[in-house]
Amino acid sequence: MTEFPTQIGTSTEDSIQLLGNDLAQDLLGKISFGELAFWLVARRRPTEAELRVFEAVLVALTDHGFTPTAIAARMTLYSAPESLQGAIAAGLLGAGSRFLGVTEDTATFLAEGLDGAGATASWSQADWDELAVRVVTKSLTEHRRIPGLGHPVHKIADPRTEVLIGLSRDNGTHGPHLALLQAIGRVHPGLLDRTLPINGAGAAGAALADLGLPTRMLRGFAILARTAGLLGHLAEEQETPVAPAIYRLVDRNAVYTGVDTDTGE
Amino acid sequence: MTEFPTQIGTSTEDSIQLLGNDLAQDLLGKISFGELAFWLVARRRPTEAELRVFEAVLVALTDHGFTPTAIAARMTLYSAPESLQGAIAAGLLGAGSRFLGVTEDTATFLAEGLDGAGATASWSQADWDELAVRVVTKSLTEHRRIPGLGHPVHKIADPRTEVLIGLSRDNGTHGPHLALLQAIGRVHPGLLDRTLPINGAGAAGAALADLGLPTRMLRGFAILARTAGLLGHLAEEQETPVAPAIYRLVDRNAVYTGVDTDTGE
Amino acid sequence: MTEFPTQIGTSTEDSIQLLGNDLAQDLLGKISFGELAFWLVARRRPTEAELRVFEAVLVALTDHGFTPTAIAARMTLYSAPESLQGAIAAGLLGAGSRFLGVTEDTATFLAEGLDGAGATASWSQADWDELAVRVVTKSLTEHRRIPGLGHPVHKIADPRTEVLIGLSRDNGTHGPHLALLQAIGRVHPGLLDRTLPINGAGAAGAALADLGLPTRMLRGFAILARTAGLLGHLAEEQETPVAPAIYRLVDRNAVYTGVDTDTGE
């Protein structure tokens, strides 16, 4: 018979095991929800210092006002008010390359840049800048965008970036991903034709990667954070809806450009 | 011009406002992710005692092993490994009446039972039991299921229930919803033909309702918790997949019963 | 060993069976996609007359311009352009009670009204009107909305309604559901305080129910039709996007009403 192994959890008639612990006796009331989320993905419990940085990153990624994902979730609640899960799912489905993928893309980009570079804890700022120049130059040659740089609203500085870097430093989790990202922030103006801020989503990705979390799951933390943000939007939509007004606005300003394109036989 | 009011958040070029606070200066590193989730929905900051109960409820609802929602998420990651958001959304779409809706359904049921009952903090256990008898009897008459009772695995007692009740009591948040649910737990064996445990999802719903959170958003907290659980499942699936084996098992044991049903002209 | 029975389909190394037929030899090039969709759900092949009505109903339900579901799909494609399936899923998740559920809700409502009424093919218009009066009166007493009546845009008459009724009549599929719906259309002005048109989604639901399709799957046909409509919207969005403009419009007209609601300790 096929067996299905899992390290996550299981239940017996009188207990629930989660990650090697008794859920009711060992975890309820003893760990925060954020700590459990870290543990489930990393398959190890975070230190207190790591947890502080991790919770800060989640808080940083939770909400950004009327994003396309928030609008999609609100429109869906308007259409199907009885299905809160559908509205949340619709919002999360926008967690793709353009809006919510930056966190993971930045971490992946930095990990590739660090791969084989031989960076150590004793590297000087000049060492990091040298690596950053190589990484940025390579991207330019390959016509690839550098994730983590630039923001449509925060054109000079994303207010989250410095705070996340500071928290990582204060808690001793600042590592090579953030170091390389900061170096890219220093060297890119001389290589590109403009100066861009390090955005908060990118700093968040680097901070999570420095916590040792797996790169390909980082988008997942952005999604977890955004789920809380969407709950806020949908609670507000239930009380003071804006979706009907958005719908009317779009519908009334639709300009129909259809023409008879009949080319059939 | 139409305006779109929101209390949640907004951005300017150099700051992000969230719930009346400066995200970077006032919130990052200063509140937990769980606290922010509470705040976003309740539109008020929880007390420390409320937050302890709230985080415990989220932890209680996070994961239950290979549930149908976890299986759906893993099958979807197998089909579309490049779209983590799609796998999470597929898992959350199972947050309906049967598996994840119990939390909200129980709270709604209890709120209806409390409506007009005139319960006060000075009610004795006998008072609560009397109300519970009325509520259970009414459900029986209307052939409605009593949500919050019974569990497919924990047939005697759900290990989370007593712990959540205890935490609510210790933190001073124990209120009428939990009181009525416990009374239903006491009186139902005499009215139904069997004794059922109060399940953890139901206790979670009552505990959240006693925190003053809006009933129709409670399913949302179960969804938030389950998002973290799904992250755990999907991180594990990326490393040690079980979806291919589930697929093969189902496909190989499929018995095709199709017959030529052609009745067309 | 558990077996998983299915009538739908199965594959062997050199053939694919679908609904009791060889897919490649018997179906490809020989039936339309609409016919296959009917067959899969009804588990019987439609007659040519039934198929004409069925395809017309799908065409009637395909698109309505910039609906909330189309807007949600377009916003999601904007956020995650690499995941077309996510954008379609987001759009379909709005297929709930308010926008796409009318088809199924109307059929369910009519089926309840017909249940036990003893309607026969020989009923006169007066018989139908008498039943309709009972059904509408019962709804009024129970404060239930009558699905299938009224439309936000087509306030006098929904142009699809008469055509669908005519097609059902011409093809011999007109039955009790459409008869009752038309009678409701005749009698309701004397019972409600206003005259409402029979909407196209309601007529579509009645027409499908008269084809003998299972009531609880009718929403599914609205979803299938809308999938094609969403493909049209998303193809257009890929070429001439409107989502960025909708996003900017909402974001720029957001009015932040957040206040410091800190009540924590």
Added chain:
Amino acid sequence: MTEFPTQIGTSTEDSIQLLGNDLAQDLLGKISFGELAFWLVARRRPTEAELRVFEAVLVALTDHGFTPTAIAARMTLYSAPESLQGAIAAGLLGAGSRFLGVTEDTATFLAEGLDGAGATASWSQADWDELAVRVVTKSLTEHRRIPGLGHPVHKIADPRTEVLIGLSRDNGTHGPHLALLQAIGRVHPGLLDRTLPINGAGAAGAALADLGLPTRMLRGFAILARTAGLLGHLAEEQETPVAPAIYRLVDRNAVYTGVDTDTGE
């Protein structure tokens, strides 16, 4: 004021315009659902010959038995039976690279191979084979998979492939994409270390591309077809469910390998 242009459709109080036609008068009962789907995406009406090939492709892609997407949809219906749209969306979210993306990936691959190759209608089989050798060799050099080749079940020949090619030829829509795919089918055994069949999804993609449909929307047609397949699965699941048995099987054969991984302070 921002305007939102669209060619798809619009409504006035007494008419619905779709693609430059009056929906009720010009389309209902006069075109098939498949024809409307083609028209919406291509923004032109197909010829009768094109439509025959297009409908055959949709039929070919509709269902494959208990695929991961069908399992995900059924598990979701089991968890949330009240939300048919959620179950369909969950199923469609598996329309990614591994299971439903082959159609689009093959067309994209072929289009890249054709780009700049100067193929004309007068090319001989030897010309096509020469191009196919270049295309396959380039893929091997770049360690890229060749989409459209190979199938987990149909190891010798996918029964749909020859029929789709024949229909394209008979209807005069056979063009360079199918020609190149067939040439790849002929030359690859000498370049790879094995002989693989051209799969039906790949042939479908090539046939759609030869109809002039936009490459980046081809996944959408696979999704539309699969929506009908999922309706069949969910109608069957409502009557004779298999999801509970799948769930029990997985749950009972779960092997918990969790260990105390506590490394926290």
